[in-house]
Amino acid sequence: MLRLFFFLVLQCRFFAVFAILDPVDFLALQAVRKSLDDLPGSNYFGSWDFTSDPCGFAGVFCDGDKVVALNLGDPRAGSPGLTGRIDPAIGKLSGLAEFSVVPGRITGALPEILSELENLRFLGISRNFLSGWIPSGLGKLRGLQTLDLSYNQFSGSIPPAIGALPALSNVILCHNRLSGSVPRFVSQTLTRVDLKHNALSGRLPANAFPESVQYLSLSWNRLTGPVDQILTRLNRLNYLDLSLNLFTGGIPGNIFNFPITNLQLQRNQFSGPIKPINQVTIPTVDLSFNRLYGEISPLLSTVQNLYLNNNQFTGQVPRTIVDRLLSASIQILYLQHNYLTGISINPAAAIPVSSSLCLQYNCMVPPVQSPCPLRAGQQKTRPTQQCIGWKGKTGN
Numbered sequence: 001m002l003r004l005f006f007f008l009v010l011q012c013r014f015f016a017v018f019a020i021l022d023p024v025d026f027l028a029l030q031a032v033r034k035s036l037d038d039l040p041g042s043n044y045f046g047s048w049d050f051t052s053d054p055c056g057f058a059g060v061f062c063d064g065d066k067v068v069a070l071n072l073g074d075p076r077a078g079s080p081g082l083t084g085r086i087d088p089a090i091g092k093l094s095g096l097a098e099f100s101v102v103p104g105r106i107t108g109a110l111p112e113i114l115s116e117l118e119n120l121r122f123l124g125i126s127r128n129f130l131s132g133w134i135p136s137g138l139g140k141l142r143g144l145q146t147l148d149l150s151y152n153q154f155s156g157s158i159p160p161a162i163g164a165l166p167a168l169s170n171v172i173l174c175h176n177r178l179s180g181s182v183p184r185f186v187s188q189t190l191t192r193v194d195l196k197h198n199a200l201s202g203r204l205p206a207n208a209f210p211e212s213v214q215y216l217s218l219s220w221n222r223l224t225g226p227v228d229q230i231l232t233r234l235n236r237l238n239y240l241d242l243s244l245n246l247f248t249g250g251i252p253g254n255i256f257n258f259p260i261t262n263l264q265l266q267r268n269q270f271s272g273p274i275k276p277i278n279q280v281t282i283p284t285v286d287l288s289f290n291r292l293y294g295e296i297s298p299l300l301s302t303v304q305n306l307y308l309n310n311n312q313f314t315g316q317v318p319r320t321i322v323d324r325l326l327s328a329s330i331q332i333l334y335l336q337h338n339y340l341t342g343i344s345i346n347p348a349a350a351i352p353v354s355s356s357l358c359l360q361y362n363c364m365v366p367p368v369q370s371p372c373p374l375r376a377g378q379q380k381t382r383p384t385q386q387c388i389g390w391k392g393k394t395g396n
Contacts, residue, residue, distance in 0.1 A: 020053050022065045024092050029054050029067065031089035036072065039080035039104055044073050066095030068119075073102030081128075082106055091116045103127030103151075110149070115140045124148040126172070134173075136161050148172040150194065158183055158195075174198070174217065182223070185209055196220050196241065204230055217241040219264065228252045243267050243286070251287070256280045256299075265290070266307065276300065287311065288334065296321070296340075305332040309358065309376070314390070317343040328352035336360040336376045339390050343367065363387035 030050060038044050047058045055062035061069035070093065073082050081104020090099070091113030097120060106128040114123070115137030121144060130152040138144070139161020147162065150172045157180030158173065168187040174196045181202040182195065192215040200218070203225030209216065213234055219241045226249030227242065234240075235254070241264040250272035251265060257278050266286040273294030274287065279302050286307040293311065298318035300306055306321075317335065322345050324330045331354060340362040347367045351357050358372035361382050 020065065021055060021062065021067070024094070025065070025067045026050075026054060028089040028092040029057070029060065031087045032070075032072075035087035036082050036084035036106070039083050041080040042074055042082065042104075044079075044082065061098075063095065067093045068095050069098040070096060071098070071100045071102075073104060075102055080104065086111055086125075086130075088113045090114065093117065094119070096120055098122040100124040101128065105129055107131070109133075110135055110154075112137050114138065117141065118143070120144055121167075122146045125152070127151040129153055131155065133157075134159060134162070134178075138162060139164055141165065143167050145189075146170040146172075149176070151175040153177060155179065157181070158200075160184075171195075182208060182218070188212055191215065193217070206230065209234060211236065213237065215239045218245065219243040221245050223247060225249070231255050234258075240264065251292075253277045256282060256285070258282075262286075274300070296335075301330075304330060306330065307332065307334045308338065309334040310337040312390075313338040313340055314363075315341060319344050325355055325357060326352070328354050330355060332356045334358045334373075335362065336372060337362075339363050339382065339387060341387075363390070 033045065033048055044058055054060055059071040060067060073079065079102060081102050083105040085108035086106060088111040091111060096117050099120065103126065109132035110130055112135045115135060120141050123144065124146060126148050131154065133156035134149065134154055136159035139159060144165050145167050146169060154176040158178055160183040163183030163185045166187055167189060169189050170192040172194045174194045176198055178198040178200060182200055182204055184205045184207060188210050190210050190212050193209060193213055194217045196217045196219040198221055200221040200223055204223060204227060206229055208230055211233055214236050216237060223245040227247050228250050232252045232254060235258055237258045237260055239262060240260055243264045243266045245268050247268040247270060251270055251274060253275045254277055256276035260282045262284045263282050264286050267289040269291055271291040274292055274297055276297055276299040279299050282303060284305040285303045288307040289310040291312060293313060295315035296308065296313055296318060298320045301318060301320040301324045317340060322343060325333050326349060336358045341364050343359065345367050349368060351368065351370050357370045358376055359366040360372050360376045361379055363382050365381055
């Protein structure tokens with residue numbers, strides 16, 4: 001009799017769960033749980049007792065009888081995360097608007113059935129070991145605002161359907177193995193594009209990004225072609241990193257007055273003179289390792305960290321830049337490996353301790369001795385023959 005009583009109690013609790021949560025969602029959560037485990041040191045699934053209401057589980061949030069948010073893993077810094085695979089049953093959570101997974105060791109492919117979650121607004125699974133292609137079906141998620149699949153092992157191309165998502169605000173696909181071209185992104189609310197550390201190649205479409213973009217990082221890829229027309233339109237940028245690509249052509253002058261804190265265009269094949277329109281207000285400007293030429297603009301004197309090394313600049317270093325360096329307003333001034341012919345600085349002048357100047361390998365004897373980076377080499381001046389041969393050239 002006592003056993004029958006406990007059996008009836010358990011049955012009541014079981015059916016009470018179903019009365020609270022949609023049975024389809026209940027079974028989907030069970031499948032998700034079976035496919036994942038805590039890594040050693042994590043106890044995230046400790047609260048997942050299916051004899052109780054799943055809406056009370058860690059990381060599960062409900063609205064009525066539907067799961068609307070699923071945040072898998074302990075979000076606290078340093079948590080070991082989860083291991084296993086993402087079960088396709090996740091696609092049965094029809095009310096899901098937010099799905100995220102903390103960093104861990106989740107492997108396998110991203111289930112294609114995620115494209116059936118028409119209410120999904122946020123998809124974030126970064127710093128795991130997901131592989132395979134990014135499902136093109138994600139392009140069906142017309143309300144998706146944030147897509148973060150960074151620091152995984154995805155390969156293949158970025159589906160053009162991703163670029164066509166009309167509500168996208170953040171697309172973060174950095175540190176993967178993606179190849180192919182960058183699609184055109186059409187969302188007029190897009191603010192963040194982070195595609196760095198992939199193997200993307202080819203030219204960017206002329207209208208690749210909307211004017212709403214504020215953060216753009218494409219570094220460490222194999223992208224080619226000019227970007228001046230693209231950049232001219234993006235006057236809301238506050239962060240720009242195009243370094244370590246194969247971009248060519250000129251750098252538009254108006255970019256130096258964008259509200260950017262760090263302009264990184266180093267290690268490309270940009271060419272032509274640098275002609276800011278107004279006094280530059282960007283704290284750090286790195287144009288090193290390009291094919292830029294002409295004289296250095298005095299409008300760069302307000303930059304705190306200025307990297308112009310390994311280019312083809314000629315002429316005298318502007319007096320305003322020297323004055324700012326000696327007053328410690330410029331902290332880094334790297335001019336090595338150019339074709340500069342002079343700098344107005346007293347040999348007895350003391351470079352402030354907080355500032356760093358490198359003048360090696362130019363068409364002059366450096367009037368002051370200051371420590372340079374090791375990669376600048378040992379040679380103090382450029383061979384005379386190179387300087388004579390360079391006189392009168394404007395590029396190449």
